[in-house]
Amino acid sequence: MTEPDPVAALADQVEQLRAQLARYTGETGQLRARFDEGAGREAVIRLEIKHLAEKVGEAAARRQAEDPQAPYWLGLSEGEHAARLTELRGWVEQVGNGQYPGYFARIQDCWPAHREAVIELSTLMSEWIRIYGDPDSRPLADALVFHDRWLPGIIGRLAAVIKCGARCQLTMSLPWERSPPASY
Numbered sequence: 001m002t003e004p005d006p007v008a009a010l011a012d013q014v015e016q017l018r019a020q021l022a023r024y025t026g027e028t029g030q031l032r033a034r035f036d037e038g039a040g041r042e043a044v045i046r047l048e049i050k051h052l053a054e055k056v057g058e059a060a061a062r063r064q065a066e067d068p069q070a071p072y073w074l075g076l077s078e079g080e081h082a083a084r085l086t087e088l089r090g091w092v093e094q095v096g097n098g099q100y101p102g103y104f105a106r107i108q109d110c111w112p113a114h115r116e117a118v119i120e121l122s123t124l125m126s127e128w129i130r131i132y133g134d135p136d137s138r139p140l141a142d143a144l145v146f147h148d149r150w151l152p153g154i155i156g157r158l159a160a161v162i163k164c165g166a167r168c169q170l171t172m173s174l175p176w177e178r179s180p181p182a183s184y
Contacts, residue, residue, distance in 0.1 A: 068130050071122035073115075084122070085112060091125045103151060106159040114162050120154045 096104040111117035127150055131142045
């Protein structure tokens with residue numbers, strides 16, 4: 001019996017190790033390629049997300065700039081108040097009485113002397129302008145809500161609250177002509 005040749009056994013082990021190394025190197029290369037491909041996709045996705053976030057931010061800023069602000073009557077100077085009231089009276093005459101005469105007939109002519117009427121009608125005007133002000137964008141869903149909810153709701157509330165007739169036109173000073181309270 002001859003003993004195995006240690007050099008041959010060692011050469012055989014080296015050959016097996018080379019084969020394993022070649023196999024692992026190939027697998028590592030494949031994994032690296034898949035990783036690089038995934039990292040590339042991830043970078044593209046991150047870039048797309050960044051661009052979408054910018055677009056959303058721009059759209060939100062545009063929407064905020066386009067939407068009229070809610071009317072705010074507190075703290076106006078006499079001139080500012082008079083100008084806004086003139087604008088509101090014009091809208092009530094042209095749009096309110098012109099397009100919705102049945103609704104606006106329910107409101108007393110003394111509505112400018114009633115703070116709640118001024119606030120509610122200016123809010124109604126702002127919503128009407130938001131919906132109908134841009135001839136290229138008149139959202140039907142918003143118009144339907146306006147006609148179903150806002151217009152009849154505000155007119156109904158004002159008709160119920162303003163029941164004074166000529167008395168307030170002749171004897172009461174307008175709220176903005178009175179001294180304002182010390183603080184709010």
